[in-house]
Amino acid sequence: xxxxxxxxxxxxxxxxxxxxxxxxxxxxxxxxxxxxxxxxxxxxxxxxxxxxxxxxxxxxxxxxxxxxxxxxxxxxxxxxxxxxxxxxxxxxxxxxxxxxxxxxxxxxxxxxxxxxxxxxxxxxxxxxxxxxxxxxxxxxxxxxxxxxxxxxxxxxxxxxx
Amino acid sequence: xxxxxxxxxxxxxxxxxxxxxxxxxxxxxxxxxxxxxxxxxxxxxxxxxxxxxxxxxxxxxxxxxxxxxxxxxxxxxxxxxxxxxxxxxxxxxxxxxxxxxxxxxxxxxxxxxxxxxxxxxxxxxxxxxxxxxxxxxxxxxxxxxxxxxxxxxxxxxxxxxxxxxxxxxxxxxxxxxxxxx
Numbered sequence: 001x002x003x004x005x006x007x008x009x010x011x012x013x014x015x016x017x018x019x020x021x022x023x024x025x026x027x028x029x030x031x032x033x034x035x036x037x038x039x040x041x042x043x044x045x046x047x048x049x050x051x052x053x054x055x056x057x058x059x060x061x062x063x064x065x066x067x068x069x070x071x072x073x074x075x076x077x078x079x080x081x082x083x084x085x086x087x088x089x090x091x092x093x094x095x096x097x098x099x100x101x102x103x104x105x106x107x108x109x110x111x112x113x114x115x116x117x118x119x120x121x122x123x124x125x126x127x128x129x130x131x132x133x134x135x136x137x138x139x140x141x142x143x144x145x146x147x148x149x150x151x152x153x154x155x156x157x158x159x160x161x
Numbered sequence: 162x163x164x165x166x167x168x169x170x171x172x173x174x175x176x177x178x179x180x181x182x183x184x185x186x187x188x189x190x191x192x193x194x195x196x197x198x199x200x201x202x203x204x205x206x207x208x209x210x211x212x213x214x215x216x217x218x219x220x221x222x223x224x225x226x227x228x229x230x231x232x233x234x235x236x237x238x239x240x241x242x243x244x245x246x247x248x249x250x251x252x253x254x255x256x257x258x259x260x261x262x263x264x265x266x267x268x269x270x271x272x273x274x275x276x277x278x279x280x281x282x283x284x285x286x287x288x289x290x291x292x293x294x295x296x297x298x299x300x301x302x303x304x305x306x307x308x309x310x311x312x313x314x315x316x317x318x319x320x321x322x323x324x325x326x327x328x329x330x331x332x333x334x335x336x337x338x339x340x341x342x
Contacts, residue, residue, distance in 0.1 A: 029234055062227065062249075078187035078207040079338050085186065096186055098207040098228070123227035126252050130212045130221050131184065137208050137228040 032100060032119055033142045035065045043070025043095060047088040050125035050134050062124035067144060068095060072114045082108050084118065084141075093134035097141040106143050113149035118142070181216035183304055183341035190224050190254075194314075194333035201236045202329045204229040211339040213306060215268040218260035220278055220306075222337065223253055244321060246285055255283045256291075266297050273298050278308065284317040305340045 039061060046068060050057040073094070074085040081104055087094035097118050099107045110116065120141030128135045188211040194202040209224040226248035231237035241248040258280015260266065266274040279292040293310040311332045314324060323329045 027234055028232055076185065076187040077340060079189045079340075081207055083187045083208055094186075096208045098230070123225050124252060126223075126225055128210050128223055129255070130210050130223050131186070135186070135210065135225075137225045139208075139228050139230045 029140060031102075031142075032065065032121065032140045033103075033144075035119075037067045037119055038064040040067040040069070043068050043086040044088050047086075047091070047093050047095060047134065047136065050136055051088075051091055051093055054125055054127065054134070058124045061122045064122050065119060066122045066138075067117055067119045068097075068138075069117045070095075070115070072110055072112050072116060074112060075110060084110055084116070086116075091133060092131075093136075095136045095138065097138040100140045100142055103142045106146075107141075110143075110146060111149060115147040115149075117144035117146075119144050182212060182214045184210070184212045185339050185341050186210050188222065188337065188339035190222070190229075191336045192229075192333045193336075194330040196327050196330050199328040201231070201233045202240075202323075202333075204231045204237070204240070206230070209337075209339075211306075211341070213260075213304065213339070213341050215304065218263035220256070220258050220260060220280065222256040222339075224255075226252055226254060239323075245319065251285050253283075257281055257283075258291075260295070260297075261292075266299075268299055268304060271299055271301065276306075282312070284312075285319065287317045289316050303340070303342070305338070307339070308335075308337045310335055 046061075046066075049060075068086065070086040072084055073087040073089075076083045076085060078098065081099065081101075083099075084097045084107060085094050086097075097120055118138070118141050120138035123137040123139055125134055125136040127133075186209075187207060188209040189205060189207045190209050191205040192203060206224050206229045208228050209222055211223075212221045213219070226246050227241055229237075229240065231240065240246055258278050261277045261279050266276060274297040276295040276297045277292060278295050279290070281288050282291045289312075291310070291312065293308050295306055295308040298305045298307075311334050313332050314320070314329075315331065321329075324331055
């Protein structure tokens, strides 16, 4: 009887272990578009928070899903993909968004001057010793809404009001 | 008149000197620490700051550790955790160095040039001198650089059961690409 209990326990543990191993190794990140944002911010105010108190801003936003509303100051190719930049002109400090693979085609339609709402995973801010400005990184970003620079041409409208 | 010409000369000279420093905020750095028994420990960062001074050969990279993207959330969490990169305390990887064969590269002439860079790589607050091969491509004034090399994790005090158990490569491959502007 005791032997049977021991063997049953071992089998259960092995199956549970294999299940956990399988789960951990096949787990992937949820689509950012489907994740609930912890914060919604204006790009300029957001950058100023990092300039004024980087430690507090990092504690608040790092590893959080954040929606950033702002105007595109620059787009930049990153190998075969593209990043979008929103800057704070007075300081030159900026936010840079890297996109999820499935939203890259949409991101590539963005032009300088467009107004965007971007949702992404905030990786925190650093003071760049190379550029001597603050830089805030986002990964796995998606476009929430996209208003082109001219009112006549609105080309992407997700969650648009 | 002389003063105006002198001022114009200085402005032109200053502009010319500054123009030698090329930068990007979208360089990419990828590392591959996969092994025969684990295909998950690899990641890429596409928002790396890089600068190249074509006059002096000075080269610098700066990557936010938390912006390395993995496919697997658990592996990413381990990577940033206190026992691995401890990215809350050490938020960047940096490289500061120079091209050692600058005279072999003509930045005014289109071409693909074989280069060598040496400098200091800082990972997890540990600095190590490294020398790596690089390729510089000059195309109509645009300059791009790429490099592939490996590092020994133990050199940066990165150790652990996953490495000893063969799940993380002891010498991951690092791939760097930068399109300067």
